[in-house]
Amino acid sequence: xxxxxxxxxxxxxxxxxxxxxxxxxxxxxxxxxxxxxxxxxxxxxxxxxxxxxxxxxxxxxxxxxxxxxxxxxxxxxxxxxxxxxxxxxxxxxxxxxxxxxxxxxxxxxxxxxxxxxxxxxxxxxxxxxxxxxxxxxxxxxxxxxxxxxxxxxxxxxxxxxxxxxxxxxxxxxxxxxxxxxxxxxxxxxxxxxxxxxxxxxxxxxxxxxxxxxxxxxxxxxxxxxxxxxxxxxxxxxxxxxxxxxxxxxxxxxxxxxxxxxxxxxxxxxxxxxxxxxxxxxxxxxxxxxxxxxxxxxxxxxxxxxxxxxxxxxxxxxxxxxxxxxxxxxxxxxxxxxxxxxxxxxxxxxxxxxxxxxxxxxxxxxxxxxxxxxxxxxxxxxxxxxxxxxxxxxxxxxxxxxxxxxxxxxxxxxxxxxxxxxxxxxxxxxxxxxxxxxxxxxxxxxxxxxxxxxxxxxxxxxxxxxxxxxxxxxxxxxxxxxxxxxxxxxxxxxxxxxxxxxxxxxxxxxxxxxxxxxxxxxxxxxxxxxxxxxxxxxxxxxxxxxxxxxxxxxxxxxxxxxxxxxxxxxxxxxxxxxxxxxxxxxxxxxxxxxxxxxxxxxxxxxxxxxxxxxxxxxxxxxxxxxxxxxxxxxxxxxx
Numbered sequence: 001x002x003x004x005x006x007x008x009x010x011x012x013x014x015x016x017x018x019x020x021x022x023x024x025x026x027x028x029x030x031x032x033x034x035x036x037x038x039x040x041x042x043x044x045x046x047x048x049x050x051x052x053x054x055x056x057x058x059x060x061x062x063x064x065x066x067x068x069x070x071x072x073x074x075x076x077x078x079x080x081x082x083x084x085x086x087x088x089x090x091x092x093x094x095x096x097x098x099x100x101x102x103x104x105x106x107x108x109x110x111x112x113x114x115x116x117x118x119x120x121x122x123x124x125x126x127x128x129x130x131x132x133x134x135x136x137x138x139x140x141x142x143x144x145x146x147x148x149x150x151x152x153x154x155x156x157x158x159x160x161x162x163x164x165x166x167x168x169x170x171x172x173x174x175x176x177x178x179x180x181x182x183x184x185x186x187x188x189x190x191x192x193x194x195x196x197x198x199x200x201x202x203x204x205x206x207x208x209x210x211x212x213x214x215x216x217x218x219x220x221x222x223x224x225x226x227x228x229x230x231x232x233x234x235x236x237x238x239x240x241x242x243x244x245x246x247x248x249x250x251x252x253x254x255x256x257x258x259x260x261x262x263x264x265x266x267x268x269x270x271x272x273x274x275x276x277x278x279x280x281x282x283x284x285x286x287x288x289x290x291x292x293x294x295x296x297x298x299x300x301x302x303x304x305x306x307x308x309x310x311x312x313x314x315x316x317x318x319x320x321x322x323x324x325x326x327x328x329x330x331x332x333x334x335x336x337x338x339x340x341x342x343x344x345x346x347x348x349x350x351x352x353x354x355x356x357x358x359x360x361x362x363x364x365x366x367x368x369x370x371x372x373x374x375x376x377x378x379x380x381x382x383x384x385x386x387x388x389x390x391x392x393x394x395x396x397x398x399x400x401x402x403x404x405x406x407x408x409x410x411x412x413x414x415x416x417x418x419x420x421x422x423x424x425x426x427x428x429x430x431x432x433x434x435x436x437x438x439x440x441x442x443x444x445x446x447x448x449x450x451x452x453x454x455x456x457x458x459x460x461x462x463x464x465x466x467x468x469x470x471x472x473x474x475x476x477x478x479x480x481x482x483x484x485x486x487x488x489x490x491x492x493x494x495x496x497x498x499x500x501x502x503x504x505x506x507x508x509x510x511x512x513x514x515x516x517x518x519x520x521x522x523x524x525x526x527x528x529x530x531x532x533x534x535x536x537x538x539x540x541x542x543x544x545x546x547x548x549x550x551x552x553x554x555x556x557x558x559x560x561x562x563x564x565x566x567x568x569x570x571x572x573x574x575x576x577x578x579x580x581x582x583x584x585x586x587x588x589x590x591x592x593x594x595x596x597x598x599x600x601x602x603x604x605x606x607x608x609x610x611x612x613x614x615x616x617x618x619x620x621x622x623x624x625x626x627x628x629x630x631x632x633x634x635x636x637x638x
Contacts, residue, residue, distance in 0.1 A: 117612020243291030405439030417497030504562035578611030
């Protein structure tokens with residue numbers, strides 16, 4: 001009778017007679033109960049949704065390359081027509097993170113990949129004619145932000161090859177055996193190439209010191225000399241040359257709270273704001289090959305608005321109306337007025353679309369699978385707002401379960417990473433199981449420090465103001481208590497990376513108001529994190545969090561670290577970590593697990609030997625998701 005009751009209440013809790021998953025050798029699952037194969041089977045449908053992202057158009061034909069996953073990781077696929085077959089081109093064990101056709105060549109694709117999540121990205125050139133692949137970088141350092149010259153002769157990229165700490169800029173020719181040449185040596189900075197000048201003599205490069213402090217420079221590729229082209233103050237976002245090379249289009253928050261679309265005259269250095277009326281952050285600028293149209297995105301309360309301007313008048317051109325969602329990967333097809341992009345909503349995974357500006361026709365190029373689930377029936381999230389401790393209004397996205405779940409619903413608060421990040425109205429993938437089958441409401445807040453709300457907002461949690469963002473979660477708990485459709489006594493908090501820190505910190509402050517928590521690759525001790533994160537990241541992180549080498553700041557960081565207040569956490573915890581994480585070293589999780597277990601706090605721990613900053617392999621994600629569902633059933637829903 002007891003067994004029947006348990007099965008009725010918790011149908012996925014394994015019994016002695018039920019077959020369980022054998023945990024793969026690459027995963028360490030400590031304190032996690034046996035995972036029923038029946039649960040794995042049910043979750044498999046939700047885990048088999050795919051997504052596609054536009055990487056680039058073919059140089060001469062109306063076809064494109066996209067990234068999508070058919071096995072364990074994202075690979076490069078060719079799509080020859082709208083809704084045509086996705087033909088897989090790469091078959092690597094590791095994930096591909098970016099790809100592009102070589103300009104003015106029809107048979108070469110540049111792609112970028114790493115190994116086991118360590119983010120030491122390498123660049124490869126894939127020859128479609130022979131099916132052979134050539135490693136272009138050193139195989140050891142981190143190589144990022146590759147940019148083709150317009151004639152396809154040269155690649156510029158950033159690399160830590162020199163000393164592992166500074167990010168220099170290199171150029172190479174894939175046709176020559178001489179190897180890469182360092183054209184800019186960084187001095188305590190993180191430099192990256194953005195665009196080649198049309199004549200191929202100069203590079204537009206950025207020195208990004210923090211999310212609110214950066215500068216643009218023109219780098220002479222031959223001499224290595226770089227001159228600043230932006231005035232001091234503010235930050236500078238996406239930037240690229242006009243097709244004639246006479247001006248640079250960019251976004252900037254100089255003299256504004258938001259990043260606005262602007263242009264700089266290359267000769268005179270004069271800066272002109274092109275869209276003073278925009279009241280949200282602009283970004284993702286692309287210019288058509290004939291120079292007549294400029295497309296960019298406006299981030300409006302988390303959702304995307306696509307805008308295309310006539311570059312002669314800078315008047316906005318009419319476009320088909322798109323549903324509520326998020327757009328990315330803008331890319332013009334050469335020699336045309338067709339703009340491609342990736343687009344995701346709560347009702348469908350990310351897919352690739354295009355708009356022909358001459359006809360106004362919107363076409364879909366990919367239709368990613370959803371595991372057989374009728375995702376079109378899902379609901380858009382509700383944009384919610386609440387007042388924090390200092391009177392500031394904050395916002396987030398509330399995904400509510402179907403109407404068949406009556407009464408107040410349990411809540412999972414999911415805090416984004418960054419902290420310079422943003423939760424946006426996108427497809428939830430595996431998490432749709434929590435909505436559709438467990439009836440849990442999912443709440444994605446954008447606390448202070450999030451991007452998308454202006455430079456003042458993004459700086460509100462810097463340095464000694466770090467815990468103000470934690471207080472935002474306390475105010476969110478107060479708001480949940482005012483909602484009759486939410487269950488104030490059944491709340492879980494989770495998050496990854498900085499969101500993992502926020503999870504741990506929220507538990508040290510509001511332990512009694514949560515039933516449980518799940519920390520994914522989170523920071524547990526600010527001092528050990530800053531001392532052990534990869535050298536090429538350390539100085540930029542110090543700008544945001546504080547410099548642990550300063551005694552006063554070190555004391556403060558130690559005081560607010562969750563590890564220093566671990567005794568306050570008594571509710572069940574689930575910790576997830578990748579051993580090869582270059583951002584938040586796995587030792588951050590190991591030390592918090594050890595401390596929690598020492599004080600007898602119920603703790604589950606999942607460590608992957610072949611992952612880094614979060615799980616990217618589908619097979620590992622499957623196990624993590626199933627363990628999470630068990631954790632939720634055992635500690636949130638009881």
